[in-house]
Amino acid sequence: MENPLLLMIPGPTPVPEPVLFASARQPISHRSQDFRDLMADITVHLKWLHQTQNEVLILASSGTGAMEAGIINFLSPGDRVLVGCNGKFGDRWTLVCEQFGLITERITAPWGKALDPKRFRQHLEADLDKQIKAVIVTHSETSTGVLNDLETISRHIKAHGQALSIIDAVTSLGICPVPVDEWGLDVVVSASQKGYRMPPGLGFVCVSPKAWQAYETARFPRFYFDLGKCRTDAATNTTPFTPPVNLFFALQMSLTLMKAEGLSAMFAHQQRLMQATRAALHALDLPLFVPDHYVASPAVTAIAPDQVAPETLRFKLQQQYGVVIAAGQDHMRGKLVRIGHLGYVCDRSIVTTIAAIEAALKDLDYPFQVGAGVEAAHRIFKGS
Amino acid sequence: MENPLLLMIPGPTPVPEPVLFASARQPISHRSQDFRDLMADITVHLKWLHQTQNEVLILASSGTGAMEAGIINFLSPGDRVLVGCNGKFGDRWTLVCEQFGLITERITAPWGKALDPKRFRQHLEADLDKQIKAVIVTHSETSTGVLNDLETISRHIKAHGQALSIIDAVTSLGICPVPVDEWGLDVVVSASQKGYRMPPGLGFVCVSPKAWQAYETARFPRFYFDLGKCRTDAATNTTPFTPPVNLFFALQMSLTLMKAEGLSAMFAHQQRLMQATRAALHALDLPLFVPDHYVASPAVTAIAPDQVAPETLRFKLQQQYGVVIAAGQDHMRGKLVRIGHLGYVCDRSIVTTIAAIEAALKDLDYPFQVGAGVEAAHRIFKGS
Numbered sequence: 001m002e003n004p005l006l007l008m009i010p011g012p013t014p015v016p017e018p019v020l021f022a023s024a025r026q027p028i029s030h031r032s033q034d035f036r037d038l039m040a041d042i043t044v045h046l047k048w049l050h051q052t053q054n055e056v057l058i059l060a061s062s063g064t065g066a067m068e069a070g071i072i073n074f075l076s077p078g079d080r081v082l083v084g085c086n087g088k089f090g091d092r093w094t095l096v097c098e099q100f101g102l103i104t105e106r107i108t109a110p111w112g113k114a115l116d117p118k119r120f121r122q123h124l125e126a127d128l129d130k131q132i133k134a135v136i137v138t139h140s141e142t143s144t145g146v147l148n149d150l151e152t153i154s155r156h157i158k159a160h161g162q163a164l165s166i167i168d169a170v171t172s173l174g175i176c177p178v179p180v181d182e183w184g185l186d187v188v189v190s191a192s193q194k195g196y197r198m199p200p201g202l203g204f205v206c207v208s209p210k211a212w213q214a215y216e217t218a219r220f221p222r223f224y225f226d227l228g229k230c231r232t233d234a235a236t237n238t239t240p241f242t243p244p245v246n247l248f249f250a251l252q253m254s255l256t257l258m259k260a261e262g263l264s265a266m267f268a269h270q271q272r273l274m275q276a277t278r279a280a281l282h283a284l285d286l287p288l289f290v291p292d293h294y295v296a297s298p299a300v301t302a303i304a305p306d307q308v309a310p311e312t313l314r315f316k317l318q319q320q321y322g323v324v325i326a327a328g329q330d331h332m333r334g335k336l337v338r339i340g341h342l343g344y345v346c347d348r349s350i351v352t353t354i355a356a357i358e359a360a361l362k363d364l365d366y367p368f369q370v371g372a373g374v375e376a377a378h379r380i381f382k383g384s
Numbered sequence: 385m386e387n388p389l390l391l392m393i394p395g396p397t398p399v400p401e402p403v404l405f406a407s408a409r410q411p412i413s414h415r416s417q418d419f420r421d422l423m424a425d426i427t428v429h430l431k432w433l434h435q436t437q438n439e440v441l442i443l444a445s446s447g448t449g450a451m452e453a454g455i456i457n458f459l460s461p462g463d464r465v466l467v468g469c470n471g472k473f474g475d476r477w478t479l480v481c482e483q484f485g486l487i488t489e490r491i492t493a494p495w496g497k498a499l500d501p502k503r504f505r506q507h508l509e510a511d512l513d514k515q516i517k518a519v520i521v522t523h524s525e526t527s528t529g530v531l532n533d534l535e536t537i538s539r540h541i542k543a544h545g546q547a548l549s550i551i552d553a554v555t556s557l558g559i560c561p562v563p564v565d566e567w568g569l570d571v572v573v574s575a576s577q578k579g580y581r582m583p584p585g586l587g588f589v590c591v592s593p594k595a596w597q598a599y600e601t602a603r604f605p606r607f608y609f610d611l612g613k614c615r616t617d618a619a620t621n622t623t624p625f626t627p628p629v630n631l632f633f634a635l636q637m638s639l640t641l642m643k644a645e646g647l648s649a650m651f652a653h654q655q656r657l658m659q660a661t662r663a664a665l666h667a668l669d670l671p672l673f674v675p676d677h678y679v680a681s682p683a684v685t686a687i688a689p690d691q692v693a694p695e696t697l698r699f700k701l702q703q704q705y706g707v708v709i710a711a712g713q714d715h716m717r718g719k720l721v722r723i724g725h726l727g728y729v730c731d732r733s734i735v736t737t738i739a740a741i742e743a744a745l746k747d748l749d750y751p752f753q754v755g756a757g758v759e760a761a762h763r764i765f766k767g768s
Contacts, residue, residue: 020409062444062626064608064624099606100607200629223483224446224449242396242584247628
């Protein structure tokens, strides 16, 4: 028998069965009242999830497509942008900006550490003639598992007055608070296979009135990713191009389940999973890549094992115990493993993963106290 | 009880249950051997469907996204392109080209009529200094149901020597022959919710070696739709960004079912459905929008009723009989209705649709001989 796999990677994630079943319905016409009703319902719930009155637009694309849309709709070639980079996704947004001819400055931090909000403030305060048109920040850096201090950084962006905030919330939305209106975020990008607890294939862009003003003068050529067209059609609950209707069914079901759970319960659940994971890994003497004095992402926890090869541990976990965790990315490949704890994941998923890690470590003659990981996780779950 | 709906629109289409069920599996990691095996299998079948040795790349997007990718990867701002326009989709490609600053010339025909291949020949022969960089042709015009003579037009494009052919095969691939290698087609675009018999959400671009040469010097900025990145990753059966893995499951199942059926059986089936539909509508004195002396698309048949309001007929069909057909598009809205006969559609789907049309016409006091439509369809199905 092949091992049934437990997916503990930072997306795609396990999906609740009602969501999968909803996606397996026969398609409907995307130009029908049924579709308009579906989209109207989804739209209300998306605003709830984003804690916003702004429009949330849905694209048939991955998160990267949505991010590109979030950039090319509000900027023009030659515009100056400031990009926070402390991992693969910060690097990716820099690449996108450069590819489109934006003048890109970076505020960096080493992988595994958080961006320093003060450096954003200094940089933005020094821009007296308001040349910086946008600041791009990855909220939860999926490549390392660090959570950047978006609340403080966005306050500095607002103080600048001119620059838009363009936020990668791909592994934070639905996972920890991203109160779009309270923090005054202009463009917030997310993707379906993360906190949405559904399969990949949809990207989301949440757009503030200030960003729509910038849209009026933005000069990148665009057609498929033209958010103005999406906005016009969304006003009558339709889309400019054929939407992935089956993923819309899944989205409606997932949002309905989330709404019943409530934002604070969702966030508390994610926080617990992260704390239990970190406590367990500490107890196993597996070095956490994000130190305790930074804020850890409730979506993903990276380990930088020193006494066992990360890829050996990862293969062992998958091949023998059926637990799938992720490798490090880019230059951290072979140096990190990453445990995703987002999507349809529960306390049991964490104790299972930790128990499998213990078993794999035992196989690999790693010195640790058997049971210490599961016990530490259990202590968090018991709330003591 | 709400009517169960029979979807007879030109996409989304009805989907075989094994395909829907395949899409409802738990997601897998897109960076796993299981995913690479899946993509390798899909790739072989996609080449089979396109009758080609060229690469067929998969995008998370609608058909329009794939079409945009087919344009911006192989051309540069200011390039001259020739666009065939005899319906909404020809118009859309003109819009895309203009949006990206291409110098666009159009060869037009009235909606409902086919493009004249001779005019392509004349235009291309007159281009002595080879300034035309691409010719864009919509094979099956979904807005009208006419099939353009792509074989002849593509011969004229090849005779030009310089211009690439960029082909919208969205409602022809899998529905009638599109032998990419035999006809020497450079860029062929399609989408999952049409001849693929699966839900919407994937776009496909098939790229010839000549188009890859053009890619090397093409200067549109691009990131998400960069087909060079897709090609590099596809070589190791992976994708640059998170693919919609559940739609990949569906695609694999659908291609497997199609392969078992065989291309010629698939095309013969579609031809029969179209002929039966046209014969039935003729017998009901409902004016066909594409006259008999043009080649009709085996994907969609449009009617331009004169003694009954098209939208009244359409609403009646859906509300009372649960058969969903499509409205006319753009300036033909309210003047046409369109019956899609693609996807998971069989002889029964046609007799059902025709019988429902007869019942609706009866309700609307339209003068016709009751039973004539179903009888005419039956005659085609019997092969007499």
